[in-house]
Amino acid sequence: MSTSDVTDNTGTGAPVPPQTPQVGPADAARYESRFSALASGTTSSVMRDLMAITEKADIISLAGGLPDTETFPREIYDEIAGEIGTDFLASSLQYGPTDGMGELREQIAKVMADEGARARVDDIMITTGGQQAIDLSIRTFVDRGDTVMAEGPTYPGAAPCFTAYGADVTHVPMDDDGMREDLFEEAYERLVAEGRPPKILYTIPNFQNPAGVTMSLERREKLVEFAHEVGLLIIEDNPYGQIRFEGEPLPTLYELDDGAGWVVYLGTFSKILAPGMRVGWAVAPPQVLRKMNLGKQAADLCSSTYNQRFVTEYLKRYDYREHVARVCELYRGRRDAMLEALEARFPAEATWTRPRGGLFVWATLPDFIDTTALQAKALERQVAFVPGEGAFLDGRGKNSMRLNFSSVPESVITEGVGRLGEVIGDVIDLHDALNPGGR
């Protein structure tokens, strides 16, 4: 093109002439050969890909991890947005420090105190959602080939971080009391004996995503004691701690560590306020925090100052726990609806967890069922879930699924679980017909 083409084409309202894509399939190899090991190794987050599917069609999605944002009061939004305009407009549109606004970090220390975790403001950094806190903490410790321990299943959104940085993940089984601490110790010792001592343990003790189970106090105490004994760094991810429907809160691993510096704590406002703000945080010993901060300088310079101000003003003006109480009330009803529907509509061969909080139920089907294949049939019936495979990095989880109960009303949950039950029932019937001698 000539220069005059450029200067002639400056109208914002002007239609954009479609550029002919000239990169055909034959050229694809040119990129493949140039991708980094990091990019080549990064797997897709199964949840994220599903989100793209479920957004487009009229599908009942039990796949997301979406909190309900319909409940956020308009008048509160108006007050905060107005306050920003009046007192903080220029600063909220400006860059901010990489580790985040001091005022917000002070508020976060109070939010953590509500879970009994006493953090120093100086040990807190703001991140762009909880996901960035996961990414920064993993990249700070994990080199290609390093061993990492995590629950099995683990958070599907952490999977791309593990694969990107080349972690070799050993999963530890869970039961209704969370990660089996005894099996964790066994696996740890075995890995040490094999000459590949784990770099970190990544764990979600409260209402684990995707399993929905919660680590008991006894196991938490044993785990931290063991970490102190052997010198193991724990990354404690706690997005759901306050989304509790029943029972007493348990101390975080961070609090049990009692300042010994073996726990990096990750938090987020996505579940207790709103994910669209992308405000999360990390708490770590100064040396670790410094490295995570350098990582954040490279990753995005700083998190949105506008969003940090929004969350700060919200926390200063309102008791967020009232909103959390409303949300818990809503989710409790939806969890109940899901558990009832599972009881009524899922085949007898299936089992599932009974979460006391959080957003997810984990269901296990007969082992001849591959839930990734099942997904296609479910989508035909306009219902989506997260296949379990995405929550393991060792190929397991094929006969399991994550079901979300926070995003849709109870009646829709009932309908969605019903449809899924039928799809699964059909597959079992077909299998039985083809295997008349039994399973």
Add this chain to the structure above:
Amino acid sequence: MSTSDVTDNTGTGAPVPPQTPQVGPADAARYESRFSALASGTTSSVMRDLMAITEKADIISLAGGLPDTETFPREIYDEIAGEIGTDFLASSLQYGPTDGMGELREQIAKVMADEGARARVDDIMITTGGQQAIDLSIRTFVDRGDTVMAEGPTYPGAAPCFTAYGADVTHVPMDDDGMREDLFEEAYERLVAEGRPPKILYTIPNFQNPAGVTMSLERREKLVEFAHEVGLLIIEDNPYGQIRFEGEPLPTLYELDDGAGWVVYLGTFSKILAPGMRVGWAVAPPQVLRKMNLGKQAADLCSSTYNQRFVTEYLKRYDYREHVARVCELYRGRRDAMLEALEARFPAEATWTRPRGGLFVWATLPDFIDTTALQAKALERQVAFVPGEGAFLDGRGKNSMRLNFSSVPESVITEGVGRLGEVIGDVIDLHDALNPGGR
């Protein structure tokens, strides 16, 4: 601690008992031995560290790259914030797709058309500021030890990305017409002959940060022609293209590539709207975009839907070019004030660039001056700049400095440059006194 401590400590308003840090200097080694190569290699962004310093004290900062956000009209903010509350509240607080809102990507295609760059909406992804676009594009291609080419000096904020992923950076000199294309070709051929062909070229053709110079049309055409010939991927970073004070716009490398797929284009709203929103974008061939998207899934799931909605509504309702025109008018006066002050107050031994747009002037001092050391003396006089060393990855740049003219009023620029001139003059006088035989 006991469980009862936790349940006793649940009041939001309750003071947070300070946790005694138990990690002494003796324990620091425990973390050092556990850090990943990526974390150990990541250097600090000199600009970011300076921001922390200059924020705290009453300092004239010529160090930042801060756009002026005071000029953003309150009534426009109110209208957009109100509109979000009325029509988009729940969706703006919710998660969004990883590649960004479709409506915003359509608006971005129009913004790019204003610079004569015809991009397909499907080839655009939203990023958390321009910095994330840089990070994702570099991590998509660069493995430890890979050769990367960049201008010398290069953007100091890209330096941590290069060091994190282990890039071996070869710098190409610039003059008033931007990167010396002839020297670029020479360096490229030499690197190929040495068996380390460059993976990518990272370049800022318009009003380069930090040098302030702009690549001529002739060099752009030659560069793209050469890239096509040898098969070189170019990452074109264009944050300042529309911040032009004089002269005609030049075509982007992306447009000159004409759909051949050798240019990845990076843009941002930080300079034409507001950095606090953290909304940037990348345009790339589908295969590359897919990898960058997987990287973003791991990095932060999605950019703030609230901020994406804010920018979308702004672009739909207002002609952003009017705001850009106001900003350019303001910055032009500030650039003039800086050039005048440099002429009047800097020693005869210094030289500097004369930018026709953007935010920065690059000054070069006698080679016996180390600007990193000079910074301490400047801070004593309450004035800050970015030492040139941070813009090179090979130790060069020690006698140079980046001066920003967008953040502070003209009178403050004059005062700041004056103080700097005195500090530099003192160092030159001292040097001359110690070296009576001449330099």
